[in-house]
Amino acid sequence: MNANVSANNDDAVVIGIDFGTLSGRVVAVRVRDGAELATAVHPYEHGVVSRTLPATGAPLPPDTALQVPEDYRAVLRNAVPKALAAGGIAPERVIGIGTDFTACTVLPATATGVPLCELPGFADRPHAYPKLWKHHAAQAEADEINALARRRGEAWLPRYGGRVSAEWQFAKGLQVLREDPEVYDHTDRWIEAADWIVWQLCGRETRNVCAAGYKGIHQDGAWPTRDYLAELDPRFARFAEEKVAHPLSQLGDRAGGLTAEAAAWTGLPEGTAVAVGNVDAHVTAAAAQTVEPGRMLAVMGTSTCHVMNGTGFAEVPGMCGAVRDGIAPGLWGYEAGQSGVGDIFGWLAEGFAPPEYVREAREQGISVHDVLSRRAAAQPVGGHGLVALDWHSGNRSVLVDHDLSGVIAGMTLATRPEDVYRALVEATAFGTRTILDAFAGSGVPVAELTVAGGLKRNAFVMRIYADVLGRPLHVADSDEAPALGSAIHAAVAAGAHPDIAAASAAMGSTTRDAVLPDPGRSAAYDDLYAVYTELHDHFGRGGSDALHRLRALRNQSLSS
Numbered sequence: 001m002n003a004n005v006s007a008n009n010d011d012a013v014v015i016g017i018d019f020g021t022l023s024g025r026v027v028a029v030r031v032r033d034g035a036e037l038a039t040a041v042h043p044y045e046h047g048v049v050s051r052t053l054p055a056t057g058a059p060l061p062p063d064t065a066l067q068v069p070e071d072y073r074a075v076l077r078n079a080v081p082k083a084l085a086a087g088g089i090a091p092e093r094v095i096g097i098g099t100d101f102t103a104c105t106v107l108p109a110t111a112t113g114v115p116l117c118e119l120p121g122f123a124d125r126p127h128a129y130p131k132l133w134k135h136h137a138a139q140a141e142a143d144e145i146n147a148l149a150r151r152r153g154e155a156w157l158p159r160y161g162g163r164v165s166a167e168w169q170f171a172k173g174l175q176v177l178r179e180d181p182e183v184y185d186h187t188d189r190w191i192e193a194a195d196w197i198v199w200q201l202c203g204r205e206t207r208n209v210c211a212a213g214y215k216g217i218h219q220d221g222a223w224p225t226r227d228y229l230a231e232l233d234p235r236f237a238r239f240a241e242e243k244v245a246h247p248l249s250q251l252g253d254r255a256g257g258l259t260a261e262a263a264a265w266t267g268l269p270e271g272t273a274v275a276v277g278n279v280d281a282h283v284t285a286a287a288a289q290t291v292e293p294g295r296m297l298a299v300m301g302t303s304t305c306h307v308m309n310g311t312g313f314a315e316v317p318g319m320c321g322a323v324r325d326g327i328a329p330g331l332w333g334y335e336a337g338q339s340g341v342g343d344i345f346g347w348l349a350e351g352f353a354p355p356e357y358v359r360e361a362r363e364q365g366i367s368v369h370d371v372l373s374r375r376a377a378a379q380p381v382g383g384h385g386l387v388a389l390d391w392h393s394g395n396r397s398v399l400v401d402h403d404l405s406g407v408i409a410g411m412t413l414a415t416r417p418e419d420v421y422r423a424l425v426e427a428t429a430f431g432t433r434t435i436l437d438a439f440a441g442s443g444v445p446v447a448e449l450t451v452a453g454g455l456k457r458n459a460f461v462m463r464i465y466a467d468v469l470g471r472p473l474h475v476a477d478s479d480e481a482p483a484l485g486s487a488i489h490a491a492v493a494a495g496a497h498p499d500i501a502a503a504s505a506a507m508g509s510t511t512r513d514a515v516l517p518d519p520g521r522s523a524a525y526d527d528l529y530a531v532y533t534e535l536h537d538h539f540g541r542g543g544s545d546a547l548h549r550l551r552a553l554r555n556q557s558l559s560s
């Protein structure tokens with residue numbers, strides 16, 4: 001702990017950093033009451049690397065999504081000092097720093113934590129770079145992992161709703177082995193970026209129980225066995241024990257103290273408490289005050305993650321996972337998700353808005369999203385005659401299949417861009433309703449729903465969600481809720497609060513019943529939801545394999 005300010009000092013401040021898909025966001029927070037004193041954002045120079053490798057310009061295969069580790073360090077060097085300066089915060093007031101990351105964002109590193117892509121001779125190897133959560137090129141490996149686990153009756157499979165995602169650690173690791181065995185052989189540590197950044201900060205490798213459980217198939221104190229992995233591929237037999245395994249740290253624990261190097265990057269005092277790493281969605285539960293069982297949190301942004309605590313385990317088909325201690329120690333944390341949400345709205349708004357809509361946005365100083373939302377808001381439920389499937393980035397829950405793609409049904413020559421925008425927003429709300437139904441049908445009732453993330457700012461989107469779900473939405477107050485959640489974890493790690501629940505009560509905040517459903521519109525949505533479910537099951541559960549055939553044809557065509 002910092003020598004100058006004690007954990008229970010009125011002036012004590014903690015720093016939270018949310019490493020998102022395109023940028024890192026920093027918030028400086030007063031420990032006493034959670035007041036956000038300053039924020040700063042630093043965009044990643046390379047963003048999401050999906051078309052060409054920056055080092056060489058070489059084209060990358062479809063569904064690739066990589067990142068550049070130096071972009072993460074740049075957040076520490078730029079955004080932390082910027083936040084301190086913006087808030088006029090003396091570094092000595094800072095007693096702790098906490099971080100969260102997108103996940104599964106995973107990278108190959110040496111035994112000392114150097115990313116392989118930074119080693120001489122590896123900059124031109126795509127598999128030496130971090131694979132971002134939305135790297136969706138390992139579906140074939142996920143299919144193998146699932147088929148073998150089912151055949152062998154692996155005890156961990158039900159903990160993942162019966163299917164492990166192509167986004168998670170083992171599918172991505174197997175893809176590296178298959179496609180670049182040399183990179184695989186040089187990989188000493190296959191590590192979540194969430195844990196790697198903590199290593200950068202405190203000079204010590206730790207592995208957090210959250211990422212290990214949800215993304216790393218760690219259940220009941222063990223990873224998948226050598227025997228199982230060998231049957232997948234003999235060269236993969238020791239993947240878990242040699243590259244992944246490490247003692248796990250509980251959320252809210254202190255991982256270590258800031259090193260001299262990281263102190264110089266951030267401008268914070270050496271030795272400042274560094275919290276154990278965490279995943280962006282799960283850490284947000286502390287900011288949104290949804291740590292108690294039955295309070296589901298939807299973190300709605302580029303994607304949506306649903307996280308909720310329960311008191312015991314029940315298998316929810318198609319969920320991402322249930323992990324003991326995964327959101328807060330002592331409880332079972334559940335996660336489900338939708339890989340594309342804001343991304344899908346952005347696809348339409350950025351790629352297909354007519355020039356007059358773009359002009360309107362520019363003239364009025366608003367975004368194209370706002371123009372489309374305003375035009376779409378006026379129409380009655382079902383007035384556009386459309387139903388869409390929200391699979392433009394594959395389906396994470398409940399189908400767990402990233403070879404699926406988006407569908408828009410019902411288009412005519414009268415269909416306007418705002419009609420499609422509305423249908424896409426509705427499709428993502430139907431996707432959320434499908435997930436909530438799966439929880440309820442498995443004996444894990446969702447007592448209430450709270451929303452956080454960038455999409456909470458779009459009132460039109462929020463209204464559609466309340467109507468489609470037929471329930472009130474509580475809304476987390478912070479605009480930087482994941483970063484605030486990380487700051488709350490930092491306060492626990494620094495000893496300022498006894499545990500995550502107490503810190504959440506003192507430092508988080510939420511407006512209850514912020515958006516209420518309209519009974520008439522909710523009833524009308526039941527009919528559209530029935531059509532959504534019919535198409536969902538037809539294209540996603542075996543009625544037609546057209547989407548899979550299209551994906552295979554695309555891959556074949558691009559590789560020839």
Ligand SMILES: Nc1ncnc2c1ncn2[C@@H]1O[C@H](COP(=O)(O)OP(=O)(O)O)[C@@H](O)[C@H]1O
Pocket residue numbers: 020021022300301302303341342343344345346347367369370453454455458461
């Ligand atoms: N006004 C808006 N309405 C709906 N979606 C939006 C709006 N502005 C941006 N988006 C979408 O929101 C997503 C970004 O969400 P945000 O929560 O800010 O980021 P992240 O999820 O990466 O942390 C993008 O995919 C973008 O297309």
Ligand SMILES: O=C(CO)[C@H](O)[C@H](O)COP(=O)(O)O
Pocket residue numbers: 020021101102103104133279280281299301302303304305337339
């Ligand atoms: O799967 C995740 C958490 O479990 C990812 O981190 C998430 O989907 C990416 O988050 P965002 O859309 O907020 O960038």
